[in-house]
Amino acid sequence: MRRSTWLLILGYGALAAALLVCLRLLAFAPFVLDWGRELTAAAIAIVALVIGLRLAERRASAPSSNDTAPETPPAIADAGPLSARQRQILALLAAGRTNKEIARELVVSENTIKTHLANLYAKLGVGRRTEALAEARRQGLFG
Missing domain, CATH: 1.10.10.10 (Winged helix-like DNA-binding domain superfamily/Winged helix DNA-binding domain)
Structure with a gap:
């Protein structure tokens, strides 16, 4: 596989691991912060949305391998x-x-x-x- 594919897989894996850790920590948030389950779920959804948008933005702005290939001159x-x-x-x-x-x-x-x-x-x-x-x-x- 290409390097960019591996980096993408590792990035999503790290994101999933971080999200699981956050979920474990947030399991105690309703008790500590006195939030309801709905508010906790909404906070998790917002954080996941922001992270997803950042990753998509970064991926869209990154030059693809096709952009770096030299153009074939018209013949x-x-x-x-x-x-x-x-x-x-x-x-x-x-x-x-x-x-x-x-x-x-x-x-x-x-x-x-x-x-x-x-x-x-x-x-x-x-x-x-x-x-x-x-x-x-x-x-x-x-x-």
Whole structure:
């Protein structure tokens, strides 16, 4: 597993352990603080909510491994314009079709579609179908 996954697992484990300790300590809170059970439960819920929001905020603001990867420079000028078939496949991608659905509609094998997509990605300078759609929109290939 990746390091970030282990850190996340350890973080949640530590949070669970700390919460259990707090629950044990708060078991005596109604007697010491003269709180009712409802107020004690509400306090625990608020603390857990705040901790969860902090963890989510920290995770959202942390750069992901995809952000640090170097971008592939567009190779459109070198690879030439898109063929009619590549434009057709791009339109089907934009419609949300899977490789299998595209192959069935164009009456070719799924491997042929994968080859077309690899060539399409190379021409657009991307590595994934979502990036290909974003780049095609950026270039105005969808009319």
